[in-house]
Amino acid sequence: MNVEKLSQFFGKIGRAQLRHRWKVLIALIIVTVICSSGLSQFALDIGEDGWFGDSDDITLNTKKYEEIFGNLNGVGVLLVKQGDGDVFSEDMLKVIDKIGTRMKDEIPFADRLTSIIDVDIPVGNEEGFEIKKPYENGIPSDSAELAHARALVMRGSEKTNALVNALVSDDGRETWISLSLHPFKGKELDEKFNGVPDEVSVAIGYKLMEIIESDEFQNKGFKLYGGGMPFDNANEDRYEVPEYGIRVLCSIGVMLLFLALCLRNVFGVVVPAVATLSAIASVFGAMSYFGAKADSALVTLPVVLGMALAVGYSVHYIKMFKLFFRRTGKRKESAIKCVEECGWPVLFTVLTTMASFVSFLFVDMKPLEWMGKTSALVVLAIYLYVTTLIPILLSFGKDRAPKANLEEGATKLDTKFSNWSKFVYKKKRAFIVVTALIIVAFIPGMFKMTAQLDYLTITGDKMSYIRETKEMLKTKLGNQYSYEIMISYDEEGAFKKPENMKALLQLEDYLGTLSLTKWSGGKARVESATSILKEMNRALNEGKDSFYTVPEDEYMLAQLMELSSIEMREDFSDAMDEDFKTTVVNVDMTQFATEEALANMESLKAKLAELFPGAKCTLLGDMIRYSEMSNRIIFGGLKSFGFSLLIIAIMLIFAFSSLKLGLIGMIPNVAPVILVGGVMGYFNFALDFSTITVMPLVLGIAVDDTIHLTTHLKMRYEQSGSSVKAMEATFREIGSTMFLTTIILCSMFSVYLFSPMRFLMVLGILIIIGLSSALLADYTITPALLHVAKPFGKEKENV
Numbered sequence: 001m002n003v004e005k006l007s008q009f010f011g012k013i014g015r016a017q018l019r020h021r022w023k024v025l026i027a028l029i030i031v032t033v034i035c036s037s038g039l040s041q042f043a044l045d046i047g048e049d050g051w052f053g054d055s056d057d058i059t060l061n062t063k064k065y066e067e068i069f070g071n072l073n074g075v076g077v078l079l080v081k082q083g084d085g086d087v088f089s090e091d092m093l094k095v096i097d098k099i100g101t102r103m104k105d106e107i108p109f110a111d112r113l114t115s116i117i118d119v120d121i122p123v124g125n126e127e128g129f130e131i132k133k134p135y136e137n138g139i140p141s142d143s144a145e146l147a148h149a150r151a152l153v154m155r156g157s158e159k160t161n162a163l164v165n166a167l168v169s170d171d172g173r174e175t176w177i178s179l180s181l182h183p184f185k186g187k188e189l190d191e192k193f194n195g196v197p198d199e200v201s202v203a204i205g206y207k208l209m210e211i212i213e214s215d216e217f218q219n220k221g222f223k224l225y226g227g228g229m230p231f232d233n234a235n236e237d238r239y240e241v242p243e244y245g246i247r248v249l250c251s252i253g254v255m256l257l258f259l260a261l262c263l264r265n266v267f268g269v270v271v272p273a274v275a276t277l278s279a280i281a282s283v284f285g286a287m288s289y290f291g292a293k294a295d296s297a298l299v300t301l302p303v304v305l306g307m308a309l310a311v312g313y314s315v316h317y318i319k320m321f322k323l324f325f326r327r328t329g330k331r332k333e334s335a336i337k338c339v340e341e342c343g344w345p346v347l348f349t350v351l352t353t354m355a356s357f358v359s360f361l362f363v364d365m366k367p368l369e370w371m372g373k374t375s376a377l378v379v380l381a382i383y384l385y386v387t388t389l390i391p392i393l394l395s396f397g398k399d400r401a402p403k404a405n406l407e408e409g410a411t412k413l414d415t416k417f418s419n420w421s422k423f424v425y426k427k428k429r430a431f432i433v434v435t436a437l438i439i440v441a442f443i444p445g446m447f448k449m450t451a452q453l454d455y456l457t458i459t460g461d462k463m464s465y466i467r468e469t470k471e472m473l474k475t476k477l478g479n480q481y482s483y484e485i486m487i488s489y490d491e492e493g494a495f496k497k498p499e500n501m502k503a504l505l506q507l508e509d510y511l512g513t514l515s516l517t518k519w520s521g522g523k524a525r526v527e528s529a530t531s532i533l534k535e536m537n538r539a540l541n542e543g544k545d546s547f548y549t550v551p552e553d554e555y556m557l558a559q560l561m562e563l564s565s566i567e568m569r570e571d572f573s574d575a576m577d578e579d580f581k582t583t584v585v586n587v588d589m590t591q592f593a594t595e596e597a598l599a600n601m602e603s604l605k606a607k608l609a610e611l612f613p614g615a616k617c618t619l620l621g622d623m624i625r626y627s628e629m630s631n632r633i634i635f636g637g638l639k640s641f642g643f644s645l646l647i648i649a650i651m652l653i654f655a656f657s658s659l660k661l662g663l664i665g666m667i668p669n670v671a672p673v674i675l676v677g678g679v680m681g682y683f684n685f686a687l688d689f690s691t692i693t694v695m696p697l698v699l700g701i702a703v704d705d706t707i708h709l710t711t712h713l714k715m716r717y718e719q720s721g722s723s724v725k726a727m728e729a730t731f732r733e734i735g736s737t738m739f740l741t742t743i744i745l746c747s748m749f750s751v752y753l754f755s756p757m758r759f760l761m762v763l764g765i766l767i768i769i770g771l772s773s774a775l776l777a778d779y780t781i782t783p784a785l786l787h788v789a790k791p792f793g794k795e796k797e798n799v
Contacts, residue, residue: 010343205234442678
């Protein structure tokens, strides 16, 4: 591929731009206004439910669960008594009652409330049994009546009371007030929440916050903690989304500051800013027209990427214009020459950067697909705006006399970079050896990388709501993560068979042995229909604890299940369907340790296949969602990165019509990625939904300088026939530009270093390391390899 001919082609494009500059500007303004108007429909997708598509197994299984048992997610308030006493005093019971009443009345899609006040308890009597509520006649003032109600709730031992260390702690100082929710659908969803389930979830979380934080519940005698996915989503919207906005605004400020300091030109500040804002607004607006929602956790990435690339492309164009303007003093001619010199390398960098982000479309997760698609479109839009606006706007103004005292228009800094190329030529083999040793040293670190999706860990302790959640987890009843096991037979009445119920009991025992299952007191936090059956069986047998079992006789079991489904209908329907063929088991977790969770899940799947060979066993909820996200992030991210490498390598080889040159061009881009991966492994920076994007992002940006370097080098070689002279001319023309763009980009991402959110801080560290090492590689190993390999062929003699 003849680079000089390509440059001539782009020179023609530059002349056409200037010839029709007013028409082009007007057309660009019209397109911008039309696309940007879509921002009125812009919306964020908050929470993890949206990470899976409608046809995904996790989504389909969740819908099946909701058809039978209702909403998978609920909300709750954990009340912890402080100081003396417990939650069974008159004052505390009134607080619990008020909280429950407000939750039931004020929270949208409220279904059934469960607390120590509203709970149903089967109790044996002379006629058989009866269902009692501890406070069905109201909250008493009499101490004897209070003690009687307390004894009813806390009756028996911990192991024979399903409420103890589940609904209320064994010391009576902690209790949950839980609210199940109806599925988010129907008239209320359409009228109040525009038919968007995510809006319901966040609204529910905010309403729960409002209740917890209301003045009537601010008391030193107790502490309230919120729980449930809607509550977590509201916390994300309340604390994290504003933080993303702050980082973006800070990045814009840093970008403008450094452009002003480095270019010392109002034009060099305003145009990149206008191009960035216009391009990003157009892409986000156009996507909003089609109903695409931005993921809240990843929305800043395309924005900051767009700003970074706008700076890079703008600086290359502006610096090249200044170079020719100093030489000639002719404004229009210099604008055309900057298009001629920068047109092909900038376009090529755009294509390679887009390829690195398009690869995310192969990751089967909606947010990463959205991020890849949006980033690719932003890259393209930035290119169109920058390469249209800068040459046209630079062409306006007066000509001036050329600065003949500067060698070929070069500044003192440009000359120093030219001299640096001579030093690299002399020490080329040393640079190759040192680079090879560094790469070898960091490769083992890549194999130490792990995945982590526990947001308590990756977000860090500087966020107030994270500290609050961790404080809650230290209580006896506090928990953040749980999952459901849905076991379904085709045959009606399948769980009336003793062998299936025995298998269910064995499953519960097994779940207690898993490392991440939470224990409170001496009991695993596992809930199923068996606890109701045990309670009912004991009530039918004079309340004797020895009958706190599930009957093994088929007839007795069938009768007990029928009776439980009638007398304990609401509780029983939460765990068993009306045909007795589908049941669910709820398991609370201590934490979400990614690799440990994956191991637990695999063991659990094997156990389910062993215990229920004829049933369909489905895992749902937090552990399953996060485990699947971990798998897809790890394997999808690696697949995406591998695809990026392959596509960019092919593009380099094709563009330079040289296998050798294409492969050499990949080395300085792969090296920073290896360095980033090694740093992640050695310093325990885990792969998560943000850091998984670092390697393709670094590759996509780093390849820009390599392409500019090799393209200019090839063009100068075609003119001079000497690789040494070509390298000197290349470094003189774009060496300072490469340095300037990297400094600005690293400065922009440095604002992440000061974020209270740990994963943003880590993201900033890794990107800065990647971009800095990429620049260093282009200053050292790239020219060294090009000198040694001589990919341009035999040099001309006597040059």
